[in-house]
Amino acid sequence: MEQAESARRGAREALADIEPPRLADRIDSLLATASMAPGALVLLVAQRADPAVDPEALAERAAGVQLIYEGLRLTRTLAHEEPWADSEDQTAANLDVLAADILVSRGFYLLAMTDAADRAVETIRAFGRDQTHRRESEADRAALDANLEGDVLELAGVAGASAVERSVSPPVQGALDRLASRAEAPLPDAAALFRGTALLSGPDGHAPPSATDP
Template sequence: MEEADSCRRAALEAVADVEPPRLHEYLDSILDRASMVPAVLTLESAAAMRTEGRVLEDADEPHRDGESEPDRNRTQAVSSDRDPARITTHAAGVQLIYEGLRLTRSLAHDEPWTATDAEASDADLGILAADILVARGFYLLARTDAADKAVRTVQSFGRDQTRREDLESGAETSAGTAVGIDGGDPASTDANLERDVLELAVRTGAVAVGETPSPRLHAVVAEFAADVGTSFPPVADCLTDLHARARELSLEDSTTDRATSATDP
C-alpha cells in the first residue's frame, strides 16, 4: 500500500541519524515490521475531513484586499500543514509514538532484566529505542494542534500501566478502587493504548487540514479500536473498509453542512 510505504519511509527518515549502528539497526527493524495502521489512519482522517468547498488558497496567490499581515501569516502556516508531504511527516510522528509506547509495554510485561545478561542487554537497548521513538514522534508533532493530544496519550499510557500492575497484584481490588472503563481487566487496560493512538491519529489528520474530527468519524474509529485489541493487523487487512466508511462520513457531513447553510437566515 503506497500510503503505508510513504509513512514508513518518513518514520525511518526521522531516526536515520541515530547512533551507534546497533541501535540504529534495532530501530529500523522495529519500523520495518510495524503495522502502519496509526500512520495511514492519520492520512485517511485528513482526507475524510477535507470537505467540499474548503479549497486551500495557494500561498503565492495575491492577498485579498484588507487582509492583515497576521492573517496572511496564518494562511501560509495552514498552507504548509496541508501539504501532503507535511501530513505524511505528522503521520510518521503518530506511528513513532505508538511504536515507542508499544515497545515499552512489551518490555514492562516480559521483565527481561530478570533473565540472562544477554537478554538484559537487549532490554536495555529496547528501552533506549523506545525513548527515542517517542521523542522523535513528539518532535514531528511539536508544532501541530495535535501536540497536546500526544502528551495526553503518553500520560494516559503511564497511568494505565501503573493501574495494570495494581490489578495484577490485587492492590487495586483490595483498595476498593473503581474498575473504570476497562472493567478491571489487565488486557483491556493494555488495549487503551491502541484506542488512544487511533484517537491521536484522527486528531492529527484532521487538524492538519484545519478541521476538527467529526463525531461520526470518532464513532467509526471507536468501533475499529474495539476490534483490534492490543495489536494492529497489516494495513491492507483492515483499513480498506475504514477508508470507505470515513469517506462516506465526510460526504455525509458535507451534505449536512450544505443543507444547514441553505436553511440559515
Template sequence: MEEVAAVRRAALAGVDDIEPERLHDRLAARLDDASFAPGVLTLVAEAAARDQAVDDSDADRAAGVQLIYEGLALTRRLAHDDPWTTGDRDAADLDILIADILVSRGFYLLARTGAAEAAVDVVREFGKDQTELRATGNDDLDGNLEADICELAVVAGVTAAGHEPTAALRAVGPDLASDGLPAVDTLLSGEVADRLTGHDSQAAADH
C-alpha cells in the same frame, strides 16, 4: 500501498540521524516489522478532512503518531516480559533506549501541531494504565493504548487539514481499535474515510 510507504519513509527519516549504527539499525528493524495502521489512519483522517488525497509531504504527522505508538508498544512489551530478570539484560537496556527515542522523536514531529496536547495525553494515560495494571492485574487496560493512539491519529490528521477534532470525530479512532489495531486494508477501503467525512459533515451541520 502508497500510504504505508509514505509513513515508513517519514518514520525512518525521523530517526535517520541516530547513532551509533547498531542503534540505528535496531530502530530501523523495529519499524520494518511494524503495522503502519496508526500512521495510515492519520493520513486517511487528513485526506477525509481535506476531501482530497495527501502525499509524502503530509506524512510527518503520521510518522509522529507511528513513532509514539512503536515506542509505547515496545515499553509495554518490556514491562510484561521483564527481560532484566528473565532474559538478556543488555538487549533489554538497548530496547528501552529505543523505546525512549521513538517516543521522543514522535513528540518532536507533533510538537508544533494541533495534535501536541493529544500526544501528551496518550503518554500520560499509558503510564496510568500500566501502573493500574501492575496493581490490579487487569489485562484489559493494555488495549487502551491502541484505542488512544487511533484517537490521536484522527486528531493529528484532522488538525493537519485545519479542522477541529470534534468529539464525534475523535470517537471514530477508539471504535476502530476495539479489537486492537485495525488492518491497514480496512483503513484504506474507503469505509473509514466515509465515516470520518460523515461525522465531520454532521458536526458542521450542527453548527
C-alpha cells in the same frame, strides 16, 4: 497500502540521524515489521477531509503518531516480559529500552508544534497510568493494554483532521470512534484494520487516492 508505506518511509526518515549503527538497525527492524495503522490513519483522515491534500506535507505528523505508538508499545512489551530478568547478557534489552525512549521522544518532537500536541501528551500520560493500574491484582490487564491502541487511533484522527483544518464527516468520525473503542493490542496490519470502513472510499475497498496520483 499506499498510506501505510508512506507512514513507514516518514518514520524512517525522521530517525535517519540515530547513532550508533547498532541502535539504528534495531529501530529500523522494529519499523520494518510494525503495523503502520497509526501513521496511515493520519493520512487517511486528512485525505477524507480534504482530497486535494498532499500526503508529503503530512509526513511528519504521520511519523510522529507512528513513533509514539511504536515506542509505547515496545515499552509495554519490555515491562511485561522483563527480558533482562532471565539473562546475564542484558545488551539487547538495554538497547530496546533506549530505542523505546527515542521513538517516543522523537515522535512527540514531531507533533510538538501541531494542534495534536496536547492529545499526544495525554496519550503518553494515560499509558503510564494504565500500566500502573495494570499491576493491581484485580485489574483487567487486556483492557488496560488495549487503551493504548484506542488512544493512539484517537490521536491519529486529531493529527489528520487538524492538519487540513477541517472537520471530518459524520461517517468518518463514526468509523474513528468504532475503531478506537474496539481496538485490541497490538494493532493489526493497516489495510486489514481499515477495510470495510468509511475511511476507505472506493467500492473496491481501496484507500482514497493521493493528490499526486496520476
